[in-house]
Amino acid sequence: MSMTPEIDYGTPASKATKEVSLTVDGVKISVPEGTSIMRAAMEMGTQIPKLCATDMLDSFGSCRLCLVEIEGRNGTPASCTTPVGEGMVVHTQTDRLKRLRKGVMELYISEHPLDCLTCSANGDCELQDMSGAVGLREVRYGYDGGRHPNPGIDASNPYFTYEPSKCIVCSRCVRACEEVQGTFALTIAGRGFDSVVSPSQEQSFLDSECVSCGACVQACPTATLNEKSVIEIGTPDKAVITTCAYCGVGCAFRAEMRGDELVRMVPHKDGKANRGHSCVKGRFAFGYATHKDRILKPMIRSKITDPWREVSWDEAISYAASEFKRIQAKYGNASVGGITSSRCTNEETFLVQKLVRAAFGNNNVDTCARVCHSPTGYGLKTAYGTSAGTQDFDSVEYSDVMMVIGANPTDGHPVFASRMKKRLREGAKLIILDPRRIDMVRTPHIEADYHLPLKPGTNVAVVTALAHVIVTEGLVNEKFVRERCDWDEFQDWAAFVSDPRHSPEEVEKVSGVPADLIRGAARLYATGGNGAIYYGLGVTEHSQGSTTVMAIANLAMATGNIGREGVGVNPLRGQNNVQGSCDMGSFPHEVSGYRHVSDDATRAMFEALWGRPLDSEPGLRIPNMIDAAVDGSFKGLYIQGEDILQSDPNTQHMAAGLAAMECVVVQDLFLVETANYAHVFLPGSTFLEKNGTFTNAERRIQMVRKVMAPKNGYEDWEITQLLSNALGFPMHYNHPSEIMDEVAQLTPTFAGVSFKKLDEVGSVQWPCNAAAPEGTPIMHINGFVRGKGKFVITEYVATDEKTGPRFPLLLTTGRILSQYNVGAQTRRTANVIWHEQDVLEIHPHDAENRGVRDGDWVKLTSRAGETSLKALITERVAPGVVYTTFHHPDTQVNVVTTEFSDWATNCPEYKVTAVEVMPSNGPTEWQEEYEELTRQSRRIAETLVAAE
Ligand code: SF4
Ligand code: SF4
Ligand code: SF4
Ligand code: FES
Numbered sequence: 001m002s003m004t005p006e007i008d009y010g011t012p013a014s015k016a017t018k019e020v021s022l023t024v025d026g027v028k029i030s031v032p033e034g035t036s037i038m039r040a041a042m043e044m045g046t047q048i049p050k051l052c053a054t055d056m057l058d059s060f061g062s063c064r065l066c067l068v069e070i071e072g073r074n075g076t077p078a079s080c081t082t083p084v085g086e087g088m089v090v091h092t093q094t095d096r097l098k099r100l101r102k103g104v105m106e107l108y109i110s111e112h113p114l115d116c117l118t119c120s121a122n123g124d125c126e127l128q129d130m131s132g133a134v135g136l137r138e139v140r141y142g143y144d145g146g147r148h149p150n151p152g153i154d155a156s157n158p159y160f161t162y163e164p165s166k167c168i169v170c171s172r173c174v175r176a177c178e179e180v181q182g183t184f185a186l187t188i189a190g191r192g193f194d195s196v197v198s199p200s201q202e203q204s205f206l207d208s209e210c211v212s213c214g215a216c217v218q219a220c221p222t223a224t225l226n227e228k229s230v231i232e233i234g235t236p237d238k239a240v241i242t243t244c245a246y247c248g249v250g251c252a253f254r255a256e257m258r259g260d261e262l263v264r265m266v267p268h269k270d271g272k273a274n275r276g277h278s279c280v281k282g283r284f285a286f287g288y289a290t291h292k293d294r295i296l297k298p299m300i301r302s303k304i305t306d307p308w309r310e311v312s313w314d315e316a317i318s319y320a321a322s323e324f325k326r327i328q329a330k331y332g333n334a335s336v337g338g339i340t341s342s343r344c345t346n347e348e349t350f351l352v353q354k355l356v357r358a359a360f361g362n363n364n365v366d367t368c369a370r371v372c373h374s375p376t377g378y379g380l381k382t383a384y385g386t387s388a389g390t391q392d393f394d395s396v397e398y399s400d401v402m403m404v405i406g407a408n409p410t411d412g413h414p415v416f417a418s419r420m421k422k423r424l425r426e427g428a429k430l431i432i433l434d435p436r437r438i439d440m441v442r443t444p445h446i447e448a449d450y451h452l453p454l455k456p457g458t459n460v461a462v463v464t465a466l467a468h469v470i471v472t473e474g475l476v477n478e479k480f481v482r483e484r485c486d487w488d489e490f491q492d493w494a495a496f497v498s499d500p501r502h503s504p505e506e507v508e509k510v511s512g513v514p515a516d517l518i519r520g521a522a523r524l525y526a527t528g529g530n531g532a533i534y535y536g537l538g539v540t541e542h543s544q545g546s547t548t549v550m551a552i553a554n555l556a557m558a559t560g561n562i563g564r565e566g567v568g569v570n571p572l573r574g575q576n577n578v579q580g581s582c583d584m585g586s587f588p589h590e591v592s593g594y595r596h597v598s599d600d601a602t603r604a605m606f607e608a609l610w611g612r613p614l615d616s617e618p619g620l621r622i623p624n625m626i627d628a629a630v631d632g633s634f635k636g637l638y639i640q641g642e643d644i645l646q647s648d649p650n651t652q653h654m655a656a657g658l659a660a661m662e663c664v665v666v667q668d669l670f671l672v673e674t675a676n677y678a679h680v681f682l683p684g685s686t687f688l689e690k691n692g693t694f695t696n697a698e699r700r701i702q703m704v705r706k707v708m709a710p711k712n713g714y715e716d717w718e719i720t721q722l723l724s725n726a727l728g729f730p731m732h733y734n735h736p737s738e739i740m741d742e743v744a745q746l747t748p749t750f751a752g753v754s755f756k757k758l759d760e761v762g763s764v765q766w767p768c769n770a771a772a773p774e775g776t777p778i779m780h781i782n783g784f785v786r787g788k789g790k791f792v793i794t795e796y797v798a799t800d801e802k803t804g805p806r807f808p809l810l811l812t813t814g815r816i817l818s819q820y821n822v823g824a825q826t827r828r829t830a831n832v833i834w835h836e837q838d839v840l841e842i843h844p845h846d847a848e849n850r851g852v853r854d855g856d857w858v859k860l861t862s863r864a865g866e867t868s869l870k871a872l873i874t875e876r877v878a879p880g881v882v883y884t885t886f887h888h889p890d891t892q893v894n895v896v897t898t899e900f901s902d903w904a905t906n907c908p909e910y911k912v913t914a915v916e917v918m919p920s921n922g923p924t925e926w927q928e929e930y931e932e933l934t935r936q937s938r939r940i941a942e943t944l945v946a947a948e
Contacts, residue, residue, distance in 0.1 A: 126221030158830035173216035244282035248573025250696025321726035337364025341641030345692025363619030367586035379549025385786025398566030400529030406538020469522035477560030530566030580695030626657030
C-alpha cells in the first residue's frame with residue numbers, strides 16, 4: 001500500500017535470447033543482446049541520470065544527460081541509445097561525466113520557471129530528481145525561464161492540463177502518443193528555444209484528435225502535462241494495484257491515493273493485458289464512484305408505484321427473503337431466479353449462482369453475457385471444446401495478418417487496439433469485415449488491406465465465402481487438418497463450402513461485398529503468415545451468431561491458424577468480467593467451468609459441498625424469465641449489477657415482464673432504469689470498494705483490490721451472503737479468497753487458482769491446474785481440448801428481420817470510446833463532454849431522400865417501437881444502413897430492437913433491425929415521460945442524500 005514508485009529502466013526490455021556480458025562500473029553482468037547500456041546498468045541497480053528516456057518508449061537520445069564512457073571508444077555516448085556489446089567496459093560516474101551532466105542540467109533549469117514549491121508535481125518531478133542526482137547547486141545562466149515559450153495553460157481537457165512554460169521538450173509525450181497509443185495527435189512545433197508541444201494543428205487538446213488515453217501525461221517527466229486531480233488533491237502517498245472495471249481488456253492500474261481519496265489511476269507497467277497503457281475510461285472516468293446519484297441506503301416498497309422507503313440493511317434483506325419465500329410457496333420453486341453481473345467479481349458472480357441453485361433450489365440463473373457473447377461460448381465449445389478465446393494479447397505481436405470481424409477495437413477495446421495498431425505499423429496486414437467504416441479502416445499510418453462492408457446480417461454468407469475461396473483455390477493447410485481435426489467432418493465441410501452458391505460472386509448478391517474483395521481477403525488470410533481473427537458483438541448479436549462463431553472457427557482450422565503465437569480465434573469481450581461471469585456458472589444449463597447441470601458426477605460434487613440437492617434440468621434464460629413473467633408464472637428476480645431494462649432488447653416487453661413480477665430486487669450503484677420496476681433496492685459497491693478477481697478476454701484472472709471502504713457498507717458478495725442466510729441457506733465466508741478457494745475446489749480449470757497465487761505472480765490465464773500450474777496463455781497447442789477439431793456446416797439462413805417498404809433501412813448498433821455500455825457509470829463522469837447523447841449515423845443519400853439535415857431530430861421506427869434522436873450525416877455507413885450507440889437511457893435504442901435472437905443461445909439480434917427514419921420535431925411521448933421519471937428519481941436521490 002506504500003507509494004513505492006514503479007522502476008523505470010529507461011528503455012524497453014530486449015526480447016533477444018542471446019546473452020551479452022559486459023562490465024559496468026567494475027561489476028560484470030550479462031543481459032540479453034540489444035539491451036541498452038542504460039537498462040543494463042539499471043537492472044544491476046545503477047541509475048544513470050536521464051530525462052528523455054523511459055522504458056515505455058524506444059530510446060530517443062535528445063537530452064544528453066545519460067552520457068557514459070566506454071573504454072576504447074572516443075567521446076561520451078548516450079547510454080539510452082547505445083546497445084551493450086560483448087566485453088564492453090562502461091563507466092557511468094566519472095568526473096568528466098559529472099561535469100558534463102551538470103552542464104546539461106544547468107541549461108534545462110535556466111529555461112524552467114522556479115516555482116517548485118508551489119508546483120503540483122513537487123516531489124513527483126523527474127527534473128527535480130535529476131537536478132539532485134547530478135548535484136546541481138548553481139545555475140550560471142539565471143533561473144527565470146523567461147525565454148521559454150509560454151502560450152498559456154491549456155485546461156480544455158476535463159482530466160489534465162498542459163502548461164507549456166514547464167516543458168523541457170523531451171518529446172516523451174509526442175512519442176507516447178505515437179508509439180504507445182498510436183494516435184499521432186502531438187507534434188513539436190517551432191525550433192530551438194521556440195519549440196513547443198502542439199496538439200494536432202495547434203489546437204487545444206479538447207479540439208484535437210487526442211483521445212485522452214493519458215499516455216502523454218504519464219510519460220511527461222515534469223508538471224507540463226499533469227492530472228487535474230493531482231493539482232486539486234495533491235500528490236499521492238500510497239498505491240494499490242487493481243484492475244479496471246470497464247471493458248474486457250482488463251487493464252491493470254495503480255490506484256494512487258492520498259489519505260482515503262483516490263487521486264489518480266495510473267496504468268500498471270506489469271499489467272500483462274495492458275503493459276502500462278490505458279484508455280480514457282479506466283484512466284480517468286472513476287468519478288462515478290463518489291457521484292451524488294449513488295444510492296447508499298437500502299430501500300423497499302410494496303408496489304412499484306409507491307415511493308421508496310429507506311430502511312436498514314436488516315429490514316431490506318429480511319423483506320426480500322420473505323418475499324422470495326412467499327412467492328415460491330405460492331407459485332412454486334421455479335417462480336424465482338437471479339441474474340449475475342459481468343461487472344461484478346468472479347467471487348460475487350459465483351455466490352449469486354450458488355444462491356439461485358442452492359437457496360432458491362432451481363437453475364433460473366443467467367447473466368448479461370446472454371446478450372453479448374453467449375454464442376462465443378456455444379460456438380467455440382462446439383468447435384474446439386472450450387468456451388473461450390485461444391490466445392493471450394501478447395500473441396498479436398507475432399501476427400502477420402489480422403482479421404477483425406464485427407468489432408471496433410479503437411472504441412470498444414482501445415488498449416488492445418493500440419497494440420494491434422503497433423503491430424500493423426510494423427507491417428502486419430489487416431482485413432476488416434464490418435458494415436461501417438470503423439476507424440481502423442484508415443487511421444494514422446494504418447490502412448486496412450481489405451475492408452469488406454457487408455450488409456448487416458450476412459456474416460455467415462461472407463465467412464463461408466472466404467472458406468469457399470480457401471478450399472477451391474487449394475489454400476487449405478491439409479497437414480494441420482489431417483493431424484488435428486476430424487478428417488471426415490472436414491471433407492463434408494469442404495464439399496459444402498465448395499458449392500458454387502457459396503462463391504464470392506454469389507455471396508456478393510446477398511452481402512453487397514464485391515467478390516474480388518472476398519477473394520483477396522481469403523487469399524491474404526490463408527497465405528499471409530500467422531493469421532489471427534479478432535471478433536466482437538458484430539458477430540455474436542445475430543440470429544446466426546453461434547453459426548458465425550463456428551464459421552470463424554472453421555476458417556482458423558482449415559488454414560492451420562490455431563495453437564501457436566500470432567494466430568487463433570479471439571473474441572473481444574465487452575464488459576470487464578464477461579468471461580468470468582460465464583466461467584463461474586452463470587448460465588442456466590452450466591455450473592462453473594462450463595459443465596452441464598445434467599451431469600450427475602458434477603452435480604454430486606456440488607451437492608456434497610453445498611449440502612443441497614441440485615436440479616438436473618436447465619433453468620430459464622433471461623428472455624424466458626421475462627416471457628414467463630408476462631405469462632404469470634415467474635414472479636421474483638434478484639438482479640445483481642445489471643440494468644436489463646436498458647441493455648436487453650425489446651424494451652416494452654422487458655418492462656411488461658418486470659412490471660408483472662411481485663418481487664424484483666435490484667442491487668446496483670444507482671437507481672438504474674430497471675430499478676423503476678424494483679421492490680427492493682440494495683446499494684452496491686464499486687470496484688474500488690471490494691476485493692476479488694476479474695477475468696478478461698484472454699482468460700486472465702486478475703486481482704481487484706479494495707482501495708477504500710464500501711460507501712454503502714458492504715461489498716457485493718457480502719450482500720448476497722446476507723440474502724442467502726436470510727433465505728435459510730447459510731454462507732459463512734470471511735473473505736472473497738475463501739470463495740475462490742471453493743471455486744478452485746469445484747472447478748478443474750481453476751484448480752490452481754488462489755488469491756495467494758495471484759498475489760505472487762500477478763495474474764494467470766485459465767486453465768490453471770496441476771497440468772498447467774502457471775496457467776495457459778495459448779490454448780490447443782498440441783491438440784484441441786475436445787480431441788479432434790470439429791468442422792461444422794454453416795448454412796446461411798437470412799434473418800427473419802427483413803427490410804421492406806415500411807422499414808427500408810437496416811439499423812445496427814455499437815459503442816463509442818468515451819462511454820461504457822448503458823452509460824450508468826460513464827454518464828456520471830466528465831466523459832459526457834465527448835458524447836452527450838446518442839446520435840443516428842445516416843448516409844447522405846438516405847438523409848437526402850428523407851429531407852434530413854445534419855443535426856436534425858429524426859424519428860427511428862421499427863415494428864417493435866420508436867425513439868427520436870439527432871441525425872449525423874456520414875459516409876461511415878453505407879447507403880441503406882443506419883447506426884447508433886446505446887449509451888443513453890433517454891434514447892433507449894432498444895425500444896426499437898426486436899425479439900429475434902441467436903438460434904442456439906437466444907443472444908438478441910441487436911445488429912439487424914429493419915427501420916425507417918423520418919424527420920421529427922423532437923423527443924417522442926415516452927421519452928418526455930421518461931425525462932419526468934428521471935427528474936423524479938433524481939429528486940428522491942437528492943432528498944435521501946440531504947436526509948443523510
Ligand atoms: S492523451 Fe493520449 S491521445 Fe491524447 S495526446 Fe496524450 S497520448 Fe495522445
Ligand atoms: S510536455 Fe512533458 S513530455 Fe512533452 S515534451 Fe514537454 S516535458 Fe516532455
Ligand atoms: S476500459 Fe478497457 S481498455 Fe480502457 S482502461 Fe479499462 S480495461 Fe483498459
Ligand atoms: S536519457 Fe539518454 S539522451 Fe536523454
